[in-house]
Amino acid sequence: MSFINYSSREINCKIVYYGPGLCGKTTNLQYIYRRTNPDQKGKLISLATETERTLFFDFLPLALGDIKGFKIRFHLYTVPGQVFYAASRKLILKGVDGVVFVGDSQIERMDSNLESYEDLRINLNEQGYELEKLPFAIQYNKRDLPNVVPVAEMDKLLNKRRVPYFEAVAVTGKGVFETLKAVAKQVLFELKKHY
Amino acid sequence: MTGSDLVMYEEEFRRIDVELQKLHQQANAKVVFLVDKNGQLIASAGETHDIDTTSLASLTAGNIAATGGIARLLGEKEFTILFHEGEKDNIHISLIGQRIILVVIFDGRSSLGLVRLRVKKASETLTRIFEEITQKVEKDRGEGKLEESLFAEISDEDIDNLFR
Numbered sequence: 001m002s003f004i005n006y007s008s009r010e011i012n013c014k015i016v017y018y019g020p021g022l023c024g025k026t027t028n029l030q031y032i033y034r035r036t037n038p039d040q041k042g043k044l045i046s047l048a049t050e051t052e053r054t055l056f057f058d059f060l061p062l063a064l065g066d067i068k069g070f071k072i073r074f075h076l077y078t079v080p081g082q083v084f085y086a087a088s089r090k091l092i093l094k095g096v097d098g099v100v101f102v103g104d105s106q107i108e109r110m111d112s113n114l115e116s117y118e119d120l121r122i123n124l125n126e127q128g129y130e131l132e133k134l135p136f137a138i139q140y141n142k143r144d145l146p147n148v149v150p151v152a153e154m155d156k157l158l159n160k161r162r163v164p165y166f167e168a169v170a171v172t173g174k175g176v177f178e179t180l181k182a183v184a185k186q187v188l189f190e191l192k193k194h195y
Numbered sequence: 196m197t198g199s200d201l202v203m204y205e206e207e208f209r210r211i212d213v214e215l216q217k218l219h220q221q222a223n224a225k226v227v228f229l230v231d232k233n234g235q236l237i238a239s240a241g242e243t244h245d246i247d248t249t250s251l252a253s254l255t256a257g258n259i260a261a262t263g264g265i266a267r268l269l270g271e272k273e274f275t276i277l278f279h280e281g282e283k284d285n286i287h288i289s290l291i292g293q294r295i296i297l298v299v300i301f302d303g304r305s306s307l308g309l310v311r312l313r314v315k316k317a318s319e320t321l322t323r324i325f326e327e328i329t330q331k332v333e334k335d336r337g338e339g340k341l342e343e344s345l346f347a348e349i350s351d352e353d354i355d356n357l358f359r
Contacts, residue, residue, distance in 0.1 A: 001200055001201070001233050002200050002201075003200070003201045003202075003203070003231055003233070003235040003237070004200065004201070004202045004203065005203045005208070005237075006202070006203060006204050006205055006208075007203055007204065007205045007208035007209070008208075012235045014233055014234070014235075042247065042249045042250060043247055043249075043250050045250050045253065045254065047257075056257060056261070057257060059234075059250065059253045059254075061249045061250070061253075064357045064358075065356075065357045067349055067353045067354070067356075067357065068348055068349060068353065072357060075234060075235065075253065087264050088261075090264075091257070091260040091261065091263075091264055092257075092260075094232065094233055094260060095231070095232065095233025095234070181358045184357075184358070185354055185355075185358070188349075188354045188357075189351075189354065191200075191346060192346045192349055192354075194200070
């Protein structure tokens, strides 16, 4: 549900980072924030608990540049990953234009990944969307840890739709911009298709 | 992404701007702004230079979404007005139609009663304008005018260039 403003010549789109608790969604946004020119970004807003777990959402407005005189702005959101914040997660998906699923590569987190993926699909359906039709990219995060599942196996489990996927280490920035680019591109191509 | 995308044209934007300026004056407000329910800022009037309006827009929409969630838990359809009172500044948030949020920030130079009264009047006009926008977009989409105007000109290369 993008917002196209012919008067201020702006196109605004919403991208949501989804995934299980502690998979690195906020870390993705923090890295993007650190590595973006001040004139391209707004403030990074984090509504977090005292232990730095996301309580409601993180928000980062990002201006990527211009196309035909229109400023392209992406509004990046994360959802709280912890299971008991289900209500908040649902709300943040309202009006979403594209989704990034961040999977935790550690062996012991595979069940949480699957659970979160299913939760994403159900919550999107409740908002009237189908995951199969939305711009979508998957990130396999924490690839630097010793106890990780091979990418091919994760891909078999989580990437049923065969969307672009990226290996990442969000704390160092590996794969972060690649993932964002992949979903942002799909969002713009989708807009082009519909108008 | 279907027919529910919000498209704003110059003419309607000017009418919205005039209405917001009027509300800003008549309610003695500091700042008045309009936000899409998805958190995107549509327009604003007043002393906006010190305020991070983009973040405010996103948090306001989050606030409305959370309040809507509370309403449903209590068996209400929606709470249409939110009011937060601060030491110096107060914020009055109301839903217009089902899609747009009107926010008024005011201090001791105004009062809640005055703001409520003026917001009610402005809401009626703004509702009409947004209905017209929806009709216009649907008409243009039906006639294929939107295609000709902007997106048809965007090439794959333009999109690729954004990421270089």
